[in-house]
Amino acid sequence: MSIESDDDFDLMIIDKADASQGAQQKWSAPRPASPIDLTQDVKAEPDARGTISMFGQDETTKIKNRSPEDVRGKQRAFSRPVDELPDSNHLQKRKTELLTKGQDGGLNPGEVAELCQLEVAINTAQGAVKPNQDKHVFEEVKDGVGNDKKDVEANSKKTKSKRRNPEQQRSGPPKNAAEYFARKGQEIREKKQKELDKQSSVNPAGRPKKAKFSAKALKDEEERRDRVANIFQPNDAIQDRAEMGGTQREPVFMARTKKDQFEQIKAAIPEGCDLRRTKTQQKDTEAASEAWGFGNCKAIDNEWKLKGMNTAIHHYQLTAAAWMLERELMQGWDRLPRGGILADVMGMGKTIITLSCMIGNRPNDLLVRKGRGATLVVCNNGHAIDQWMNEVKTHCEGEFATRIVHYSSSHKMDVALLQTFNIVFASYRQIANSAPTVDEIEFKEKELKGDKKALKKWLREEKGDLLKIKWHRVVLDEAQQIKNHETQSLHSCLHIDANCRWALSGTLLSNRNYELYPYLKFIGCEVGSFKEFLVKFRKGSKAEANLDHLISAVAYRRTHMDTFLGRPIINLPLTHPTHQYLRMSKEEMVINSMVEECFRRKMMQDMAAPGAGPRRKSCFEMLLRLRQAATHPFLLESMMREYMTLDDIRKVRKRLADLREGPSMYDQIGSWTKRHEMSGEHAPLEPFGQSNFGLHFDMDRHMDYLEKVELMELAVCPVCKETPTVPIKGNCEHSFCNQCALDHLTTAGKKCPACKKAIGKMRPTSILDSQSEENEVRGNDYYGYQQALDNRTTVSHFLDISDSMPDVPVTPSAKMTACKETILRWQAEAPNDKIIVFTQFVLVGKILGRMLEAENIPFVYLTGKQTKDQRVRAVKGFQENEDVKVLVASMRAGGQALNLTRANRVILMELWWNHAQEQQACARVFRYGQIKETHFARFIVQTxxxxxxxxxxxxxxxxxxxxxxxxxxxxxxxxxxxxxxxxxxxxxxxxxxxxxxxxxxxxxxxxxxxxxxxxxxxxxxxxxxxxxxxxxxxxxxxEVDTDDLNGTMVLSDDSEEE
Known part of the structure; x- marks a missing residue:
């Protein structure tokens, strides 16, 4: 950050004799005309451009032609008593107009300069300078010194500030963030202009002077490159924290003033740290504490309390929030959009940082009256919206926290109503539904034959309410949702009309060239089309440098490995990530090998077919099934039905029967010590919990069901020689069509035409036993909830069969058995700790529920199919109810935008190529607010x-x-x-x-x-x-489509719950 402190408002007056010769010559030269006429009470009139001028229609011309004597006469007005100064109403009015324009669309350099001078003039007119007091400060300095040398000397002894240009005048501290950054912007412009003037000098040969690079400039460039690299570098916060080991204890601060705060910060900086970086960070913190305006940021014991906020924030959060204010308010000098990308890793408080920015840059009354003062926050789903709304109510004060709403089209929220709120929350799906698709726009464009005016009108009519509002600010939470530049998510978000645009994401990038484009496009950088972006930032010798400079300006990212003021940026308790390497049981290998054999047979059949061959999609679907088998064999049910022959099924049944007296599942997965590569010995659990889950593997009835299904498909009615419809069966093994059996018994006799056996009493053929059709409900959570399997997929008959045997536990797997042991050991080690188990599959979650139920461990589900009330009840129950020990959550529903720091132990049931998604899931517990050491377990089964x-x-x-x-x-x-x-x-x-x-x-x-x-x-x-x-x-x-998987029930939590 480049924010600097601006808390020095005193001036140093020096004697002319003490000044340099150059300064004396400069001060003796005639001064230019003042851009503001304070001697006439001229009514402000619109000029030709439609803006309000401080001058009459011909006043500007008069000023240009004034003599130095006239100018000096006008400038003496500053030293007159207040009652002789002009009415300041028109000055205040002009200031308000400029501030409004600054929040609405940005000010040009001239208008920023005018705003700064207006502030000085208004303070003077309203009594900032009393009559005949400190007169020398504002009097005309004809010879470079005051009229009374004794006053000057006395004043010089009183002030201890830096020497400033005597032409600078005293101004009060900025009242708010807008004034603060208006001044900072002007300072930067003036500094840049001086640099340009200096660079314009040429040597005698007429060539520009060679640029000089100081050690400081080179160091700054190195730090900028480090910041850019930090954005692209893969991050594993859990492993990073584990490698750091123990950390120093946080110092205790007792500070109620900024002076005390910074003195204690300086005293607490550890020895041996990077002093230059620490000094820069301290300077940034000092400047950030001034950014909200005078008196709006107060020091409280090593934290900062902002006016309008209930919760104090940390130093690193303060500097990030100040950077956001800078990006929103300091315009015109960097030609970059208002807003940017906040990419701090998960758990560092991006929400409270963003709220601090919202509080610091609230819309003025004029914008509110125009309906342009609301902020739109776009979240992944209803879970995230609930979390955000709770955060607002917790951290923000009064009216701001109450004027928020979760948008719902069914609740008749029209545009006029939405414009009255401080924050409106909506999901990405709602935004996508509010905009026409790219195909629809292209079709309409062709239909209108390129009539841009008509197309614009059509777009305005087709947009939903969320896209018709001019927002003060838009914030994309979990902005990786727009990562793919070809999706409707990005396309619809680009239609959002807002002054300031922000993208928040802790898992921003993996490919720097491609995935940056959607974020930069959204926040308003001039990157053109995707092809143009690649040309500009991927090809050519300067492409990478151009991209790095752009990213360093609009993106802000810190990780857990960063330090701030000499200490870890966020000091969380130690983490313990573990990988458990498991043996797959012999029973699972029997099924796994048979499924592989079926797949190989299918591939060879495809290759042998003339003019055909195996399709890649089919191959990878089969490989996916084999990987799923490492979690639980029930996930293979649909594939076993499709690919196994009757002989295959009978062979598997025989092999499983041969293993029935073999070692238990618990014995086969390997000891706890060896799975963790630990020294010492950990005896097996005796007994292994309260239930027999994980001991015996029994799938005989499940295989019997598959055999009956196969027999039914192979069956031929002895009468019509077709597959039986509404099949019924007698004493023999043959199945008849219901109508064929009736006709045969009434006309041809009572013997089977195929085997000649007496048919006897006929009964409907049932694949499942009647007992399994009336199953007891098993696996409900603490509140009686259990997600039903999706209607689009095949119901899990394997699970139904297990439920039909109440005295027999559900068939286990190596992973499920290891999961049970992990939970039991963790509960014995720390009974008050809470555990989250993440899985990708509905079926796996239901099996986990049955296992926990059998162990009498209270648990709750958190899935994407729950209603809002069910979600709130589950999360609240897990967080607050001491009886509830485990949360079984889908990776998407529980893995994003939730604060679950009440838990400190996590189990990941499946490996996932998407490391960022795993990080998101783990960050639900490893984040700011966690007070316990955290434990993370992942299971790896070798197959x-x-x-x-x-x-x-x-x-x-x-x-x-x-x-x-x-x-x-x-x-x-x-x-x-x-x-x-x-x-x-x-x-x-x-x-x-x-x-x-x-x-x-x-x-x-x-x-x-x-x-x-x-x-x-x-x-x-x-x-x-x-x-x-x-x-x-x-x-x-x-996500893998559930229809394609046909029975594996992949969890999909993208649906909007309301």
């Missing part, structure tokens, strides 16, 4: 497909991993041959493509299938960690 991926090159690993979890991502640089190798050993045999298993058959030695985790190479473990793509976010619409 054959993971082993194959690890054998590929690192860049291809990332591509594959991303595609397996993002249906919208297009694989690049991978041949079909490489893709097929992910399913096994690919080779050509007898001129035919063959994919063979690349591991031992299960009938031989199960222990050869999975290598012992104790023997895993540590470098491979680090590679597994690399499965998470650094610092990226899912593009809009990139």
């Amino acid at each position: 054959p497909i993971e082993d194959r991926i690890l054998r590929m090159q690192a860049d291809k690993i990332i591509e594959i991993d991303r595609a397996l979890q993002d249906d919208g991502h297009v694989i690049k640089g991978l041949s079909m041959h490489e893709i097929l190798q992910l399913l096994g050993r690919y080779r050509v045999k007898d001129n035919r493509a063959v994919i063979e298993p690349d591991y031992e058959e299960y009938d031989d030695d199960f222990d050869d299938i999975i290598s012992n985790p104790d023997d895993w190479d540590l470098e491979e473990e680090e590679d597994l960690d690399g499965f998470v793509l650094p610092d990226d976010t899912a593009e809009e619409g990139s």
Whole structure:
């Protein structure tokens, strides 16, 4: 930041004899005419440009032609008594107009200068200078000194400020942020003009002087480059904090004045830190404390209390909020838009920083009367809006906190009503629905044959209410929602009409060239089209430098690794991130290997078909299923029904039956000590909780169900020789059509025409037992809620079958068993700690609920399908109810824009290529306000497909991993041959493509299938960690479609709840 303190309002008067020769000559020269005439009470009239002038219509001309004597005579008006000064009403009126224009559209340099001089004139006219007191300050200095040398000397002893130009006049402190930054802007302009004047000098040869770079300038440039690099650098706040270890204790401050505050700050700076950077940060903090105007920012014990705020903010938050005010108010000198990108990492208080800016730059009365004073905040979903509204009510005072609203088109909120609020909250979906799509606009443009006026009128009529308002400010929360420049999210947000535009995101970038464009386009930078942006900022020798300079001006980012005033910028308790490396159970491997075999068979059939071949999408859908199998085999139900033959099903049933007396699931996943690579021994839990979940793996009835489904599909009615419709069955094994059986029994006899057995009593054929059709409700949370499976997907019959056996726990998996042990150990270690379990799948969440229910651990769900009341109840219950210990949350519903610091332990059930999304989820607990040490657990199950991926090159690993979890991502640089190798050993045999298993058959030695985790190479473990793509976010619409997955029930929380 370049904000500097402006709290010195005294002047130094020096004797002419003490001045330099150059100064004496300058002071003796005739002074130019004053741009403001204070001697005439002239009524302000609009000039030809429609602006209000301080002069009469011919007064400007008169001033230009005045003699120096006339000018000096006019300037003596400053030393006259107040009662002789002109009426200041018209001066105040002009000041108000300029301030209004400054908030509405920006001032030009001349108008900013006029505003500063108006402030001086009004203070003088209203008694800022009393008659005959400090007269020498404002009197005409004909010879460069005052009339009374004794007064000058006496005044020189009293003042201890820096020496200033005697032509400068005393002005009072700025009353608000607008006045403060108007003055700062003028100072910057004057400084730049002096630099330009200095640079315009040439040497005798007529060439410009060679630029000189001081050590300070080089250091500043180095710091600017560091700031830019910080924006693009991948960040893992959890791991960073773990590597930092213990931190110094925060000093205790007792300060109620700025002087005491800064003295204690200086005394508390640790030894050995970067003194230059610390000094700059202290200077920035001092300047920031003045930015809200005189008396509006007060020191309170190492924090800052802003007028209009209930909550005090930290030093690093104060400087960020002051930077936001600077971007909104100090216009005309950098030709950049009002607003910018606040990209502090999650948990540093971007919300309260933004609210501090809103309080500091509230619209004036004129803008409010015109309906242009409201702020629009756009959030990801209703969860985030609820959080924002709670933050406003907590941190802001009085009327500002009460005049807020969550927009709803169904509540008849018209434009006039919305304009009366301080803040209006809306979702990205509501904004997208308020604007025509790009295709619609292009179609209309062709229809109107390029008539821009007619197109503009049509657009105005088609826009929704949110896009018809002229907003004072727009804020995009979680701005990565507009990351894809081709989506409706960005397109609709560009239609928002606002003075100031802000994008907030803690997970901003992964590809600096491409993903910056939407953010810069939104805030109003002149970047042109996407192609033009690439040409300007990607190609050419100066492209990168141009981009860096632009980013350093409009973006502001700090991470947990940064220091402020010699200490960590945010001093959170220690983190404990862990990876648990699990064995997949033998039972899971039986199912996994059979599914792989079915996939290989399907791929070879496709390759053998003439003129056809395997489709990439089908391949990756199969690979996705295999990865899902590492979480729970129930996720494979639809694929098992589609690809397994009757023989496959019976083979799996037999192998599972052979393993029934083998070791328990808990014994197979590996000990707690070995999974964590810990020293010492941790004995297994005895007993393993209150239930048998995680001990015995039983899917016999589930496989029986699949067998019946397959038999039903293979069945042929003995009468009509077709697949039975409304099938019924007698004593024999054959199924009849209901009508065919009736006809046959009444006409042809009572024996089956196929097997000649007596048919006997007929009954409807049912795949599921009657017991499973009347299941007891299991898995409801503390408030009796449980999300239903989406109607668009196949109901999980596997789960229904488990629910039909109340005395038998749900079938476990290695991950579910490890999750149970982790929760039990954490609860025993710290009974008062609370836990969040994140998952991507509805089905996994329902299984977790049944496991927690069996263990008598009270829990609540948080999903995207809950109503607002259900969400509020779940979050409040988790935060405040001591009985509720666990929150089972979807990655999207619970992983963004929520403050859940009541929890301090997190479990991530699935690996995710989107590292930024994992960071978002973990930041719900690892953020400002967390007072406990935090624990994070991720499960890694080694499977054959993971082993194959690890054998590929690192860049291809990332591509594959991303595609397996993002249906919208297009694989690049991978041949079909490489893709097929992910399913096994690919080779050509007898001129035919063959994919063979690349591991031992299960009938031989199960222990050869999975290598012992104790023997895993540590470098491979680090590679597994690399499965998470650094610092990226899912593009809009990139979630795997639930219709395509047909039964895996991917959690999707993008729907608007109301």
